[in-house]
Amino acid sequence: MATNDPKTLVSTDWLEQHLKDPDLRVLDASWYMPAANRDAKAEYEKSHIPGARFFDIDDISDHRSDMPHMAPPIEKFMSRLRTMGVGDGHQVVIYDGSGLFSAARAWWLFRLMGKTDVAVLDGGLPKWLAEGRETEDLPPVIRDRHMTVQRQAHLVKDVTQVAAASKLRDYTIIDARGAARFRGEEVEPRAGLRSGHIPNSVNIPFQSVLNANGTMKDVKALETQFTSAGVDMAKPVITSCGSGVTAAILNLALERMGHTQHALYDGSWAEWGMYNDLKVATGE
Numbered sequence: 001m002a003t004n005d006p007k008t009l010v011s012t013d014w015l016e017q018h019l020k021d022p023d024l025r026v027l028d029a030s031w032y033m034p035a036a037n038r039d040a041k042a043e044y045e046k047s048h049i050p051g052a053r054f055f056d057i058d059d060i061s062d063h064r065s066d067m068p069h070m071a072p073p074i075e076k077f078m079s080r081l082r083t084m085g086v087g088d089g090h091q092v093v094i095y096d097g098s099g100l101f102s103a104a105r106a107w108w109l110f111r112l113m114g115k116t117d118v119a120v121l122d123g124g125l126p127k128w129l130a131e132g133r134e135t136e137d138l139p140p141v142i143r144d145r146h147m148t149v150q151r152q153a154h155l156v157k158d159v160t161q162v163a164a165a166s167k168l169r170d171y172t173i174i175d176a177r178g179a180a181r182f183r184g185e186e187v188e189p190r191a192g193l194r195s196g197h198i199p200n201s202v203n204i205p206f207q208s209v210l211n212a213n214g215t216m217k218d219v220k221a222l223e224t225q226f227t228s229a230g231v232d233m234a235k236p237v238i239t240s241c242g243s244g245v246t247a248a249i250l251n252l253a254l255e256r257m258g259h260t261q262h263a264l265y266d267g268s269w270a271e272w273g274m275y276n277d278l279k280v281a282t283g284e
Helices: 012-018 040-046 074-083 103-112 124-130 159-168 179-183 219-228 247-256 268-272
Strands: 024-028 091-095 118-121 172-175 201-203 237-240 262-265
Touching: 012 091, 012 124, 091 103, 091 124, 103 118, 103 247, 118 124, 159 172, 159 237, 159 268, 179 201, 219 247, 237 247, 237 268, 247 262
Parallel strands: 024 091, 091 118, 172 201, 172 237, 237 262
Antiparallel strands: none
């Protein structure tokens, strides 16, 4: 069970106890790969945790970019969240329909925007439902709330910065994709991308930091796992994945461990795998 921390991870018990707090805001940030054939918005409208608003990762993104769901400009983030009734002084709890999958991406976006009173629901909606807790299909009552944003540029890296880190090895680059994709043995789900990984990166598949019920492993288990994967905990970390969603699970795990020097490569393999002038490694 999670040690409740309203800045990283809270349990279903914690959320149920605080659900009626006037300054609590719950967000459903469910997002699925196309192969899952699931409609996150439709599922939300059918059933969600009471009071939850829908956080659309694809909509709350930078539509000027060709890359999928890149971090949005601060003005867009502020305006979208205001229309959802989320603003300054709120404690935010984010969940998703997979357990712990896309909620961490929304958590990271809040952190990127300078908002730290934000936690992920450990085990997400599946755990909430398995425990027989209340859901509803009603739209939330929205009251506009002012939001102040201060972008934390050090929490995100672009392709130039990641290429430099790969060459200089002054960061540990961790890839959250599955082992077969990391090794280049599996075709990428996005058409036109090369197979393999960023040179000098290590692999910690995001599923491996989770328990069977979709909750995150405890801090001691995480520390053992990261160290055994070859992560130098004395160095800052850059996380990467397919398109910047599941990488955020590793950022959340690092924050749980007290390793605060971490950033996310927003373009991830959707960008790196596209450019032939960027080197690609295969194998372990």
